[in-house]
Amino acid sequence: MRVLMTGHLGYIGTVAVPFFQEGGHEVVGCDTDLYRACTFGPDVGAAGRIRNLGLDIRDLTPDHLSGFDVVVHYGGIPNDPLGDLDPEVTMQINTEATVSLAKAAKQAGVPRFIFSSSCSNYGAAGDTFLDEDGAFNPVTAYGRSKVAAEQGLAPLADARFSPVFMRSATAFGVSPRLRFDLVINNLTAWAVATGDILLKSDGTPWRAVVHIEDIARAFRAVAEAPRDLVHLQAFNVGATSENYQILELARMVEEVVPGTKVRFAEGAGPDLRCYRVNCDKLARTFPHAKPRWTARMGVEQLYEAFRNHGVSKEEFEGPRFQRKAHVLGNIASGTLTSELRWAPQQEAKVA
Template identity: 50%
Template structure:
């Protein structure tokens, strides 16, 4: 099966591509490589690729593929808050346009990296795929809009699949330190403090990026009838945690660290628990291989291995907003986040 992965040089993509190759898929990538100067550890695996912004993809780029895995997005909520229109332009309008072109050229499967963050502010309820959406960020709102518009495109020959990923974590060549597990461990390792920005009570479902890839593999291998216009939460029922649980895992893993609450710490509006029963019904072979506690250990061992310091992950190389703003100031990117060099 010929598979096109958008955003293949990003946080998830650089882990997903090697795993897809191991499963025997013929993989090509599309990526503008926005974080080309941000490699952490080993360089990403090179595969045949098209160097394009997802907004600039044309039909001829999509010819001959059996499936598209669409990861490319502005996936940082604070970045989206700086310019919400840009988030909608890239995450929403470009995604819908990509799906339309894919359908027109005969791509059979369109796997969209959606998000459980669409459920947003949900309190104590445990939400399945039928729950109402209550997104609280431009990123989450864009996911709702894409699902709405692309699901309406489904035909006998075009099957959208909406993989609503839980909050991701894990080590990657294009690591993100703004994600909760990655962030808490980095703070603990470099400062001795586990910095809690909420009061510790909000709920959040967690999933490792390798387990996200396992769901993609299942969706690519399943019969067309199984995945046609499917929306499914990606994660595990056992991996719904309160933030204070994650802080405890970090404290038990990183020697000598202590939990510290930010001065303005309070309840986070983004509090939700999610049911993952459906994915196990739809994909009997799917199972998560990682737990949050194991993810904490993976991050800690990686930070030790590469000698991560606070100046590293707080500096412009890995702090994505600062990195993007620096590229704009240097004239390498314009304000639409297109390369000028």
């Protein structure tokens, strides 16, 4: 199968590329490499060796898409802090560009479009379990942009074109493009770097979490599945057993990283984002792609990586592994425009 993967140089994409390749698929990437200075370890591995169209997803046309069997769409603004920077740009990239990319794919005859949506669509949902029919209640610009993208994609579905909505839980795990702005990664890195596990909320909100390898496994299963299993379907990507209150995750880190202690940041209060998700549909539809990682295994994996690689407080708090800080730094230095496009002299370094 020929796969066009947007965002293949990101946190999830760099892990997904070898997963798809192991399945015998040819992967071509499309990423402007916003985080080119943010590699954890020596290099980005297989994702750095495939062809990269190197274009902004806002600029893709049907000509770029012809000949592919599936588009796997990871590219875009990945979380709440970045999404809040400029909600209009977030909407432009996550919603408008996603829908126009899907239209271009459909026009080029690509039959399947797998959209990396999010459980953030459910937003403030309290503590009842939500399956894919759960009501949307996004509380951030990021969540709203993903909901609007799903709503823009659905009407494109027809006999020739199948959009699929992959609502991933909050990701964790080691990647060549590791991020510290995700709860499990953040708590573990903070613990290793400082000896403290710092909670910025009161620890009560629920979060569903999923390892990035399990996300990649689910996406590949959907790419390979017969059309009638996935056509216009939504899947919560994770495991129903992997819903935790933030304080539970913090206690887990306390157990794994010796000599550490949970602490609450000054003014830590409730967090609006709170949801528990039922992911049984994914496991039921694709038993071979059931998540294999637990949060506990992820903390252990991260702890091991931080022990081998080392992680300092400066690095942890700095722009290398925090996407918002990284983007803000590049905008301030003029290398990136406020619309998150590279300044002309940088653009040449992408492809």
